[in-house]
Amino acid sequence: MPEKQEDAHAIVVDWGTTSLRAYLVTRDGVVLAEKKTGSGGIQFIADGRFEESLVGAIGGWLESAGKLPVIALGMVTSRNGWVEVPYVPCPANVAALARGTMRRLLPNGSDLIFLPGLTDPRGTPFPDVMRGEETQIVGFGLSTDITLVLPGTHSKWARVESGEIASFQTFVTGELYALLTRHSFIARSAGAAPEGPPDWNAFDRGAALAAERQPPTLLSELFSARTGMLAGRLKAQEIRDYVSGLIIAHEFAEAREQGWFKAGDTIGIVGNDGLNERYVRVAPLFGLAAVHGPDDAALLGALAISTCA
């Protein structure tokens, strides 16, 4: 039996720098309706008009459903957002994240709940930070001890232990890939980004190189994107995925060196930014089995934290 609008339990707003995505969800996280506004990202909000922008996006749902908790996460809770919600220090369980939320009332009396980010005070040389990924981790679940990776512009490796997010670390993998393939000698050699699926053969070659080298030596290996072309062993259209494989495998190599896993472990891969398949493919090169998190981990986590709050 399909869920109906009457089952609406909450609205989750994933509100980032460049876009706003809102989901009308049931108690179990089933999505009844969703909206995405590319012009709604916090960088486009003038004069602090966050409430106006939010009501513009979800006002229709509130009119038909009445009062509903609205759960906001993402950069809207950062220093550059609407309400800066302090980072909760890890180790942190769901209750600790819930205690870190901040609230206000919307015009129709709905609770607006801002979720906190997470900081790892033992990060070196400085405390590490995440804002949004902690909610995805809660959505993945904290009941089993496991290491998780959340691929992205700034990938996160996190350790779940004893029902808590115990610790985590950031790797700038996605950003470095974008820099290299948009602005560097690699961009000039590779030409325009191709349509279609990844060139998995090229990806695997890059990943194999980085997985074989121990310890990691990124600054020298990246030059292989040029020398491979000069040697006639890398084609222009292969370079992007070759570099993608190389740099993602490097992330694994660094994570291993820093104790996030050892061969034989099972890791969880969480998130839905389109990179998961690449990470799944690299895992066996490091002796890892990989399990997928749910695609809607952020929604499930937002509901879990707000319910506990």
Add this chain to the structure above:
Amino acid sequence: MPEKQEDAHAIVVDWGTTSLRAYLVTRDGVVLAEKKTGSGGIQFIADGRFEESLVGAIGGWLESAGKLPVIALGMVTSRNGWVEVPYVPCPANVAALARGTMRRLLPNGSDLIFLPGLTDPRGTPFPDVMRGEETQIVGFGLSTDITLVLPGTHSKWARVESGEIASFQTFVTGELYALLTRHSFIARSAGAAPEGPPDWNAFDRGAALAAERQPPTLLSELFSARTGMLAGRLKAQEIRDYVSGLIIAHEFAEAREQGWFKAGDTIGIVGNDGLNERYVRVAPLFGLAAVHGPDDAALLGALAISTCA
């Protein structure tokens, strides 16, 4: 007694992608006159008009001095240049580089000598390449066994042994620094590039971090440029030099891991692109003593190779 125009022995043309620099030199490499044309780089040469452009730059010297050997090096000898000169494989001594030169005659009968680049066929995963740095290495001198580093967009570490350039490896340090400080989250935090000398304190902090970490873990350490700001321990104006120190020390760390040196060694630092002081500063963090090459290593090397040809 100052050298006079009558002592002119050769013209060395360092002809790169973005500029052409020409030097009228004595037999010993003393510069009698020099010209630099920012619009003379090979990327600006239309319809293959290399000779016209060269004669435009050095024709006056040839008129007053008559026939002189003209020695060309740099990207003008590459696939995108005037004459593609094949890479000489290392190990290579001066005579081997001389045998790799290519020649043509200029309209006034002067010899135009194109210097070759160098390839290391044992580079992994593909043969490594340099074009121009091998000439600087010859200018530094091949008589003492030593490891050299040539800082730059694509830094080179090279081993001189038994009078030959034995092997070398490329690190994309300078390019990665430029990408990060022009286009990344680091660029957004750091704001405009400051005038004036480097912030050595910030540089040293970044270098110390990378030198302490073993093995190298660049993808995670780079995020410290953000977390340091969030923690109030890095100021916006410190970020560039902090990242510079971090990434250059990483180059040393990778070079050590790959066997280019061990603590207690003396290395040579060659080149004049403004980075040498930074490399000299990092060397002791890895237990290295550093000696400077001559500023005009490229000129001395060009003369040595052309004389042997």
